[in-house]
Every structure is written in structure tokens, then in C-alpha cells.
Amino acid sequence: MSCGRSLTPPALHIRFAGGEIELSEGDRVQLGRLGEYQRVFQEYPNVSRAHAVVWVASDGTAWVEPLTTPNGTFLNDVEIQPALNRRLASGDRIRLARSAEGSVILYERPPRENQQ
Secondary structure: OOOOOOOOOOOEEEEEOOEEEEEOOOOEEEEOOOOOOHHHHOOOOOOOOOOEEEEEOOOOOEEEEEOOOOOOEEEOOEEEOOOOOEEEOOOOEEEEOOOEEEEEEEOOOOOOOOOO
16 A cells, blocks of 8 residues: 655645645745645635745755735744845744744755766
């Protein structure tokens, strides 16, 4: 019997009380009460429908960009302004609005071997 999950860890993992978000290199998702991860934020009425965007670049770096919202997006308790990208690191805390807080884990990728 298989659980259907890959044995390779994602590049980025964000754990919120309402669920988890996992991204691989090249993935980009919108966080909020609408979209792919709406189930994670359904218990937070002060989280906007489109609150922030997170992504992982092809080099493995992870980023967050807040969208225009009245309730704010915070990285390690400091509000970040819309349209300003912030790089994420393991141990960071992302908070959408007052109480939707998630912890960030970045998984290091082994160097790719040169293919000849």
C-alpha cells in the first residue's frame, strides 16, 4: 500500500495550523481564502482571498510577496509591504493577518551532477 507521497522532500514546506503547503523548485502559489490552499486559511476570516504569493526559484531560493490587503503580511513579526519580495529561510515565520502563522522549512538540494 502506498501513501502517494514522494520520498524526495519538497524544496519549501510551510506548516500552518490549518494545513501544510509544499512547493518544489519552480512552483508558485497564491495564499489566501481562495485558490489551491483555501482549506488552510478557511478558519481565518481576516485573511484576504488573495493575500500573498510564495514561490521557489530554480536555484532553490524561496520567496514571499505580499499582495495588497488591509490586514498585512508579516515575516518574523515585521510587516512587509506589497510588491516587495522577501527571501525565506528555514525557521522563518510567515503570518497572514492577525493569526494565520506558519513556520518555514527549506530543504537543501544535493548539487546536480554534470551530465555529459
